[in-house]
Amino acid sequence: MSAQILDIGLSIAQILLVLALGLALFRVIRGPRAQDRILGMDTLYLNAMLLILVFGVRTGSDLYLEPALIVGMLGFTATVALAKFLMRGEVIE
Amino acid sequence: MNGAELPVWVAVVVAGLAIAGAGLSLLGAFGLVRLSSFYDRVHAPTLGATLGMTMILLASWIYFAASGERLLPRELLVGLFLTVTTPVTLILLARAALFRDRTESGAAGKTEVPPAPLVE
Amino acid sequence: MRLFLPHPVLSLGLFVASILLSDSVAPPSIALALLVALAAPHVMRALGSETVRLRAPGAIIRLSALVLADIVRSNGAVAQILLDRRGRDRVSGFLHIPLQLKHPYGLAVLAIILTSTPGTLWVEYDRGSGRLLLHVLDLVDEERWVALVKGRYETLLLRIFE
Structure with a gap:
């Protein structure tokens, strides 16, 4: 009983997150300006991280927490670097 | 399939929290598509990054604690990290956009932005 | 006290984060966490950042x-x-x-x-x-x-x- 509830519930959560990934990807492709694309990328990273976490619960394995943390860190670094690039036109001054 | 040994109410709570969190995050992404100006859109992903993230982390922690695999709330690390970094990225991005709108005024930016503070 | 623990709040946070990262409360993990918690604040002092004094x-x-x-x-x-x-x-x-x-x-x-x-x-x-x-x-x-x-x-x- 509880296995089915978990299976169905977590599948729904995964589908919702994949839809969110699609919407964020739409903003990345559509733009119209660079800052919109970067914001879309940031949302993409966030939802990918949440998807990995839900995936970890679904497989019942504790190993997925670190990948989620790494995706979050990469997302942060990438967004900061890109925002810096928008402001100055170069990342390293 | 795992999780069969969990009580039913724990399974319901975990599944409910995961769906609610994912739904909030989806709503944030939907706002990203729906809202019309950039400065409005910056607000949208915060939904997933605050309450949505918390709910999914809570679901994960309840699941692992209830199944006896791990009791330490390691999800706290992810939560703390996101709480500190999300504002930094959003503020930087908003300032970058503001900077671009100010320097190329009248070009593509439709929303009027406040002028830069005077530097003496 | 001041010399030993210049940033007590930071030390506590680092200790907890290190325990959570290594996912165990076995003696080696606690030793590592203690080391991080005691050493890192001295780097902060070298950077010259001021201590947060938490009031109220x-x-x-x-x-x-x-x-x-x-x-x-x-x-x-x-x-x-x-x-x-x-x-x-x-x-x-x-x-x-x-x-x-x-x-x-x-x-x-x-x-x-x-x-x-x-x-x-x-x-x-x-x-x-x-x-x-x-x-x-x-x-x-x-x-x-x-x-x-x-x-x-x-x-x-x-x-x-x-």
């Missing part, structure tokens, strides 16, 4: 509770705005707020609070005039937002940091 613990607890409640509430408010089909009478815009708070850590906390709350975004702070530029998604009346930032958060932050 009651104010800290009240602020945390307020912020948590506000985040949940404004998640609902922003969700409503996004789901509203016709509502085109919503106005978003920029807002200037003069701040009394000068402490850099206090300002950082305020920035995190305001940006983490859906619907408000800290954009720019001018150190010279102490003016904060805020973007608000639902700018019904400016007075309410100014009162929210100044009355609700700033007074508590002033008590904690200054």
Whole structure:
């Protein structure tokens, strides 16, 4: 009983997150300006991280927490670097 | 399939929290598509990054604690990290956009932005 | 005490983070966590950052509770705005707020609070005039937002940091 509830519930959560990934990807492709694309990328990273976490619960394995943390860190670094690039036109001054 | 040994109410709570969190995050992404100006859109992903993230982390922690695999709330690390970094990225991005709108005024930016503070 | 633990709060945070990262409370992990917690603050001292002196613990607890409640509430408010089909009478815009708070850590906390709350975004702070530029998604009346930032958060932050 509880296995089915978990299976169905977590599948729904995964589908919702994949839809969110699609919407964020739409903003990345559509733009119209660079800052919109970067914001879309940031949302993409966030939802990918949440998807990995839900995936970890679904497989019942504790190993997925670190990948989620790494995706979050990469997302942060990438967004900061890109925002810096928008402001100055170069990342390293 | 795992999780069969969990009580039913724990399974319901975990599944409910995961769906609610994912739904909030989806709503944030939907706002990203729906809202019309950039400065409005910056607000949208915060939904997933605050309450949505918390709910999914809570679901994960309840699941692992209830199944006896791990009791330490390691999800706290992810939560703390996101709480500190999300504002930094959003503020930087908003300032970058503001900077671009100010320097190329009248070009593509439709929303009027406040002028830069005077530097003496 | 000062020499040994220059940043007690930082040490505690590092200790907990290290335990959580290594996912065990076995003696080796505790030894590593202790090492990190004792060594890292000395690097901070070399960087010359000042110690946070936390005053008014009651104010800290009240602020945390307020912020948590506000985040949940404004998640609902922003969700409503996004789901509203016709509502085109919503106005978003920029807002200037003069701040009394000068402490850099206090300002950082305020920035995190305001940006983490859906619907408000800290954009720019001018150190010279102490003016904060805020973007608000639902700018019904400016007075309410100014009162929210100044009355609700700033007074508590002033008590904690200054």
